[in-house]
Structure formats: structure tokens, C-alpha cells
Amino acid sequence: MGDTFGRQGGDPMEMKNIRLENIGKNxxxxxxxxxxxxxxxxxxxxxxxxxxxxxKTTLLNMLASLTxxxxxxxxxxxxxxxxxxxxxxxxxxTVYGNIRYVLGKxxxxxxxxxxxxxxxxxxxxDAYPKELSGGQAQRVSIARAFAYPSELILMDEPFSSLDTxxxxxxxxxxxxxxxxxxxxxxxxxxxxxxxYMLSHRAVVLKGGKxxxxxxxxxxxxxxxxxxxxxxxxxxxxxLGQEKA
Amino acid sequence: xxxxxxxxxxxxxxxxxxxxxxxxxxxxLAINASLILPSPSESLRAFFAYxxxxxxxxxxxxxxxxxxxxxxFSFVPAIVFALLANRYRYARKLIDPFIAFIxxxxxxxxxLILIIWLNPKIAPAVVAIIVxxxxxxxxxxxxxxxxxxxxxxxxxxxxxxxxxRIWKLYLPNMAPGLFEGSASGFSxxxxxxxxAEALAHTTASIGSMMNFSxxxxxxxxxFALTIAAVxxxxxxxxxxxxxxxxxxxxx
Numbered sequence: 379m380g381d382t383f384g385r386q387g388g389d390p391m392e393m394k395n396i397r398l399e400n401i402g403k404n405x406x407x408x409x410x411x412x413x414x415x416x417x418x419x420x421x422x423x424x425x426x427x428x429x430x431x432x433x434k435t436t437l438l439n440m441l442a443s444l445t446x447x448x449x450x451x452x453x454x455x456x457x458x459x460x461x462x463x464x465x466x467x468x469x470x471x472t473v474y475g476n477i478r479y480v481l482g483k484x485x486x487x488x489x490x491x492x493x494x495x496x497x498x499x500x501x502x503x504d505a506y507p508k509e510l511s512g513g514q515a516q517r518v519s520i521a522r523a524f525a526y527p528s529e530l531i532l533m534d535e536p537f538s539s540l541d542t543x544x545x546x547x548x549x550x551x552x553x554x555x556x557x558x559x560x561x562x563x564x565x566x567x568x569x570x571x572x573x574y575m576l577s578h579r580a581v582v583l584k585g586g587k588x589x590x591x592x593x594x595x596x597x598x599x600x601x602x603x604x605x606x607x608x609x610x611x612x613x614x615x616x617l618g619q620e621k622a
Numbered sequence: 623x624x625x626x627x628x629x630x631x632x633x634x635x636x637x638x639x640x641x642x643x644x645x646x647x648x649x650x651l652a653i654n655a656s657l658i659l660p661s662p663s664e665s666l667r668a669f670f671a672y673x674x675x676x677x678x679x680x681x682x683x684x685x686x687x688x689x690x691x692x693x694x695f696s697f698v699p700a701i702v703f704a705l706l707a708n709r710y711r712y713a714r715k716l717i718d719p720f721i722a723f724i725x726x727x728x729x730x731x732x733x734l735i736l737i738i739w740l741n742p743k744i745a746p747a748v749v750a751i752i753v754x755x756x757x758x759x760x761x762x763x764x765x766x767x768x769x770x771x772x773x774x775x776x777x778x779x780x781x782x783x784x785x786x787r788i789w790k791l792y793l794p795n796m797a798p799g800l801f802e803g804s805a806s807g808f809s810x811x812x813x814x815x816x817x818a819e820a821l822a823h824t825t826a827s828i829g830s831m832m833n834f835s836x837x838x839x840x841x842x843x844x845f846a847l848t849i850a851a852v853x854x855x856x857x858x859x860x861x862x863x864x865x866x867x868x869x870x871x872x873x
Contacts, residue, residue, distance in 0.1 A: 442779050458779060466776040470794035470870075479790055480780035526780055 393420025393529060393562045394453040396441070402448035403436055410436050411447075411586045420453075423556070423563040423598060425577035427570070427616060432583045434566040438532045441564065454530065455562075459523035461533040465515040467507040474503040477522045490525055497521045497551050513544040517551060524555045531556075531563040537572055546602050549576050553599040570616060574609035575600045582615040590615030660842035668846035677826065678850075685828040686854065689815045692747035693754065693808050700758035701800070705792065708766040717759075725756040729814070737822045746818035746829065750811045758807050765799025766792065794870075801866025809859040816851055 396418040403411040410433040418424050426434045439445040442458050467476045473494065478485045494500045497517040507515055516536060523531050537545040553576065556563065567573055573580045576598050582590040592615065594608040643662050650661040660668075672678040703721075707714040732752050736745045769792060777787050793800075819829020828847060835843040 444775060444779065457781065460776065460779045462772070462776065464772065466772050468773060468791060468794075470797075471790060475790075479777075479786065480782060482783055482786060522780075 393560070395420050396454055396530070396562065397452045398437075398440075398449070399452070400449040401440065401451070403433070403440065403445070405436075409586065414449075414586055414588075416581065416588065418562065418564060419579065420562045421560045422578040423565055423576060425565045425567060425573040425580045426583060427567060427573055427580055427612065428583035428589070430568065433586055434568075434583060435534050437583075438534050438564060438566055441530070442532055455528065457526065457528040457530075459526045459528040459531045459561075461516075461519050461523045461531065461536045463535045463538060465507070465512075465519040467515060467518060469507050472504050472506055473499060473510070473518050476507070476518060477525045480522055480526050484527060493521045493525045493555070496524075496555055513540060513548065516540065516548060520548065520552055520555065524559075529561055531561050533563065533565040535567055538567070538569070542602075545572070546575075549599050552576065556598075570609055570612045571602070573612050574606055575602060580608070580612045580615075582612070584618075589618070657839060657841055660845055664842045665845035665849060668842040669849045672846060672850070678831070680826050681828050681831050682850065682854070684824075684826050685812070685815055685819065688743075688747045688819075688827070689750065689808070689812045689858075692750040692815065693804075693811045695747075696751045696755040696758050696807070696811070697804065700755055700762050703759050704762035704766050705788070707763060721756045721759055724752060727752075729753055733818050733821050737818075742819075742822040742824045745822045746815045746824055746827070749818040750814045753814050754807055754811050757810065758803055761799060761803030761807070762796065765796040765803065768799060769795045797866065797870050801862060801870070805859045805862040805866070808862055809855040812851065812855045812858065 398414065398416045398418075401411045401414040401416075403409075403414075416437075426437060428434055436445060438460075440447045440451065441454060442460055443454075467473075468479060471479055474487075474490060477490045477493070481490070491500055491503065494503055497520060499514060499517055499521065502510065502514060502518075507518075510518065519536065523533075537548055540548065549572070565573075565577060574594075578594055578598065580590070580592045580594070581588055582592070590611070592608065592611045600606065600608075646659075647662050650656075650659045653659045656664055703717050707717045729749075733745075733749050736748050736752075739745075740748060773791060773795075774787075777791055782791075816827075816829040816832070818824075819827040820833045822829075823833060824830050828851060832844055832847045835841070835847060
């Protein structure tokens, strides 16, 4: 069965792994990455964690070709969706208009309304961003990412400014949409709980190197606060402790 | 609260105009020579007397038409240059010295040189274009620079076409600056056109009518024409701001 936008999705096998090989990146005098390599599994959600300034957002920006780098990144799909930390909605366009803006010629009213329905914002289609709450605006940003026919979704701490209740609801909304197509997703956060709830694999970065690479079992979203070995391992890696 | 705010917004300009007229009236009384300073009532009488003269309306029409097309000829390249300068570093390196050069040429020299070179009907418009263009370019450049770089980055990630970006991101977000710059720019444009008309002796224009009034020492007519110019300028500025407010509903 085709997805909301007519692509034959849903099979993770179709999504190629993205390979970062010997990546080098400097900012002024600071070296962020030196001979860094990582393989991102297609059709899964990979979470990047680490302290502030460890290069998580830089890695997303390299994947999105927003910043130059040395080395090779292969199998990056031509179309990418990006959910930023802030919603980045055009203030002069309505909720519907903001989604239509990124779709261009591919825009179809029914399909846009369908994705808005899924994020429970169909009733706000004609509202301007200033009329939305923070959570609603971030839901529009998620809807825009899924409405856009991409094969890779990048997320840069999209839930960091939200309260816990809203965060859990948005993670549910994200997972509901993600499961329809199983697009490859790379998710940056510094919150172990978010990583545990919303990823299949957690990569902890430290000093431009991979400090820990932890794979999880089971499906997303995971229940908030439930005991989990995956979360424990993430926290241990963040604290720089050895594996139990 | 809204009504109170609107009332305050109306009352203050009325008070300022009333204070100007009062000061003018007191000065006219003190001087007591209408050849030097006619009273507000004499000037207003002369102003209303013009209403019945076809030549006055023809002059208003000609001056306004000249102001309008010279403004359009400044407005369009100012937007294009502002967008180019913002988008391409090398374009800015070429445009900025060019603008600095135009800006540094004294307005009076431009007027006098163009009067020699051009037809008196065209010269005032060209003067206005040369003087207004750098002003509009600066305010439009500031408007382009104020566009949120994060929205530009988002548009790049989602591969939004340039046409779509100009139409939905750049122009609407520049709109507040465009309307503000245009409102003050158009008002200045009218004044420049009138000044150049007076110096070029452009027939059937407000500027030439002012020139004749001054030559014939009809000071109250000169004041009446000045009132007409002020009203034109204020009404145009207000109309542009009103259109701006209607267009920028999302603000």
C-alpha cells in the first residue's frame, strides 16, 4: 500500500544506510570532528546524544548540506525533512500555507489536511503561527516534515522547550506518523528519557568521537519512565561510566 | 482600551497642527505685513480660492503623476538591488559604492545639471529618481536583512523554489519595511519634484505656480500652494501606511 503521499513506503529494507566516512569539521580554531565515521541505519530512528558543543547539530547540518565538511557522506536521499528546535514557521502564512510552502507543485489540499488531521490540527489550518501555542506550532513543524516527501527526517532537539506532558504527546504523534512510512530519522537530544522513548539506537558523542553506540530492542514509542536497560545504558554512557 | 488608544493617536496630531497654526497666527499678527507673512486665514482663503481654478487641478495632476512614475522608477530597482545585494556578496560590493556615489552628489547640483540636459517636464522626475533611489535602497536593504535567517535556512532544506521564496518569504517579510520606506520616500519624492519643477519652470505644475507667486510677491498664494503640497504629501503617506496595514494582516 502507498503512503499518504503516494510513495510505496513502510518497508525499512528499502531505505539505504547512510554512511559518514572520515568526516572532518572545524569551526574557527576548534576541531569538532576528525576522521569521524558512522553508519546510520535506514528506516530506523537513530538518536545522537552528548554534551553541548559536542557536534550533534553540526552532524545534522552536514547531513542536510547546510555546512561544509571534509570526508564523504553517502546515500543521503535528495529530499530531507528537518524538524528544528524552534518551529521555523513563516509568520505570514497560515498553518495550511506553511505546509503548502514546502510542498510547492506537489501540494494537494486533501493530503495536507490528512496530515494535519493526524497531528490533531485540522481545525487550525487557517490559523496564523502567532495564534498557536508552542506545542501546536511544533506539531505543525512535525506535520510539515511528514507531509514533505522525504526519505530522511532530521530532528534537532524538537522537544527541548516543551513540558513533559506535551513532550510525551508529541513523541506519540511523531511515532504515529513515522510508523506509516518508516523513514530514516536522525534525532538529536541531550535528554536520555527522550532518547529512550523515541529511538532504536543511541549514539553518544564525546570530543568528536563515538563514546557509546547502544542498540535498543522493541518498538517506539516506549513508555515514559518505565524501567529499561536501554535508558540505563544511555545514562551510563552520558556519565562516562563503563557498561554494567 | 483600543478606542482610547485610537483617540490618543488622533488627538496628538490635531494638537500639533493647531499649535503650528497658532504660532503662525501670532507671528503674522506680530509682523503685521501680509507680504512677508500672511495670516493663516488669508492663506486658507487663497487655498480655497484655488479650488475653483482648473489650472490648479491640472498642476496638482501633473505634479502627482510626475511623483508617481518617478517613485515607481526608484522603487522597482531599489527592491531588485536590495535583493541582489543581500543574496550575492559581490553584487553588494558593486552596488554599495554606486549608491554611496549617488548619495554624495549634492541634490542642487543634480537639479541644475538635469535642467540643462533634460526637458523641464522630465527633469523633475529624474531628479526625484536620483535622490529617492538611494534612500529607498537603504531602507529596503534593511528590510531584506531583517528577514529571519532561520526561515531562509528552512526554505533551503526543503528545497523551496526561488520564485516561491521571493513571493512567500522575502516580499511578505520585507513588507513592513517596504511600506514604511515607501511612505516616507513618497512624501519626500513629492517635495523633491515640486522643488525641481520650481527651478526648471515646468509648465502647469505646483512648483512653477509657486515660482510665479514668489516672483509676483503673492505671498498668500505661495502659502496656499505650500498648504496644498503638505496635504498631498501627508495624504499620500497616510494612504501608503493604510494599504500597508491592510496587506500585513498577519503582523
